[in-house]
Amino acid sequence: MVDRLVVIGGDAGGMAAAMQVRRRKPYLEIVALERGRWTSYAACGIPYVVAGEVEPLDQLVARSPDEFRDKHRIDVRTRHDVTGIDLAARTVEVRDLSRDRTFTIGFDTLHIATGARPLRPPLPGIDCDMVHGVQTLDDASDLLDHARTGEAARVAVVGGGYIGLEMAEAFCRRGAEVTVLEAGEQLMSTLDADMAGLVATAMRRRGIEVRTGSPVVGFEPGRVLLGDGALDTDLVILGLGVVPNSELADDAGIETGVKGAIVVNRRQQTSADGVYAAGDCAESFHLITQRSVHIALGTVANKQGRVAGINMGGGYATFPGVIGTAITRVCETEIARTGLTEVEAARDGFDVVTASIDGHTRAGYFPGTKPITIKVVAERGTRRLLGAQIVGEEGAAKRIDVLATALHAGFTVDEVIDLDLGYAPPFSGVWDAVHIAARRAADLLG
């Protein structure tokens, strides 16, 4: 048996793990196989590169293959596509895309961090040139060319979630005429309708056309086909979510679960002995619903990767799980959520009270104070905080972290009221907006 760790995937879930292993095992051979040309890049930064806010593109690369090789003795091979895992033989089959050859490499420990890919529903014409997903830096580079040349004067964004809205803003900043096509009745299905409505209003104020209840049925060159007509467009961005790249694991007989993501335990071990997984290809555990979920976020990938790496390196660490925190900024509007929405809580059988408040990000009289709307969801009876949503302007959204931390702690809304948060006029009112929302909920709970 070879004393070698093979990592499949050179992004967060893979390389965060490899780095932890290297710290603990200075002499272990570590080989990381990455299909693309890049390692450890911040996919979340792509919209800001396309918008022209961040440049050049390679700013998004946290660590290059050379850096991994030279500084950390991690043998990163880009353009190497793993095509099969043989658990019995403890080998992976690899296609070297640059040299067009296939070989096998043995492993002692295997770490799967194959990520996820944008969902491409099997609609007629979805493979046209003008239809783009947003995942890799190659995608980013393509879109940046379109954005820069201004040849994409009309952009259709399919899907009104985080990436969809961020890309809508990016092209809007580039002067394009942008339409967001959302099949559902609201933008941001991860928010309750009342909060999502605030986002839609802000997008429209910015000049972005928002069409809800508008499912796409197909594509033709220069046109998006809708149920009730068509929209002329130069470019289509898919923002329909992602699917885990778990086929490789599944084909090898490794257990997969929610949405096909790889099942892992708290130490990021898969069902196969000596095989770990982390990141967008793997499941997480939701601490509020106490169920497995698939949440493809860089934060989760990094945390899971770190835990997998500590364990593979002979240490002990667990990843307890997620609470569904997400945050973004679209135009001047900041949006955040954590825990359960009202709709999600009801679906899970919780009896809840919700409270919404309109407040300020600074003392009401302080220059630069901005509006913030907070909605909190609390369980009746226990008075426990179950979730929160924020829509506001500068300084609003990161307040979600206080509510997220309170959720991790299992706090009641009364315990949120008691929190000794920082107050000075440039930072909040004497009662932070978070306190005010909790007070409203406590009042409604009686």
Next chain:
Amino acid sequence: MVDRLVVIGGDAGGMAAAMQVRRRKPYLEIVALERGRWTSYAACGIPYVVAGEVEPLDQLVARSPDEFRDKHRIDVRTRHDVTGIDLAARTVEVRDLSRDRTFTIGFDTLHIATGARPLRPPLPGIDCDMVHGVQTLDDASDLLDHARTGEAARVAVVGGGYIGLEMAEAFCRRGAEVTVLEAGEQLMSTLDADMAGLVATAMRRRGIEVRTGSPVVGFEPGRVLLGDGALDTDLVILGLGVVPNSELADDAGIETGVKGAIVVNRRQQTSADGVYAAGDCAESFHLITQRSVHIALGTVANKQGRVAGINMGGGYATFPGVIGTAITRVCETEIARTGLTEVEAARDGFDVVTASIDGHTRAGYFPGTKPITIKVVAERGTRRLLGAQIVGEEGAAKRIDVLATALHAGFTVDEVIDLDLGYAPPFSGVWDAVHIAARRAADLLG
């Protein structure tokens, strides 16, 4: 016995209580007696008024006496100075300063919210006209006149704590030549020396002269006398902390404790039956040291006032305590602390590990990212977070709230690493600076 609540003090600790009582007891007679001319004002906003950032002055008044009278039927009497409490007779003696007459008024329930006053050490010349404390809106109005006319070209600030530094900035913004005189070896004695050093550097960069180890021994018109010389000045601001206005309670036989502050239980009840207290005149309980403390902050006053009011109104509420969170902005530098510093932890007998990190407020590549330094203090053995300090620029300080919430929850640094905080490039790196500090501490704890 009169069915009447008498509140002594018309600011946060008093009026937050009165409002809660009014909600619960619509027909109770509520009389609030305030020595000054203002009610419910944000004293924390005074430096920003003096700086000219906030105007006019009455922006700081959250609710006027008329509003309390007309909207909430709370009989607020300003310029009414309570001069004695007779617990046996259930009366207070009041001096009506406008009409220059004295009368007594009976109470069923009494609420003491007399606040605090700036410490004026008995130094020769401290009563000169040029020496100002910063507490009331009358003080603010005086200082604003000095700042506006520019007649205070040279300003000496005695004491390098929060209010001292905020006032130093205010006069610096007005173009004055400002010197901060601090008797101790560092500015901001509420921070550890390493973090306080960052603040001193920032102040000096802004052109404010900072002299530590420089005790003031007296004042003469136009001069501050120092141990080793004198400093010519047009105006002196005292920023030496505050003392609770608890003599009235003490004289009535009500128990006082730390620094003379009124002793209260968790429902804000004093040692006297039917007598409550809240705000800067009262003690708080420190949840980390588990000792009584005197912390004069608007947030605490509002929370205590609310709890006192709920209880006086026949409800049930407790104020569990504080963890010593404080935040400010001085020039472009944001400063925050929560829990225990390294020095405080050692004084309390904790064996600690500290970790300091330099990070960014946004993704490192994102426009507008600013530096943030976080120091965390964790207990050896239990790995429990004991405190944190932050010095940085825009977007840095309010992150203290996450660490404060983690402290309330009793989290270990490992639990802080696991927090599912919001990440998007405009808001943080994929590991928030808070995570990175916790990781460093976890590594050092082994």
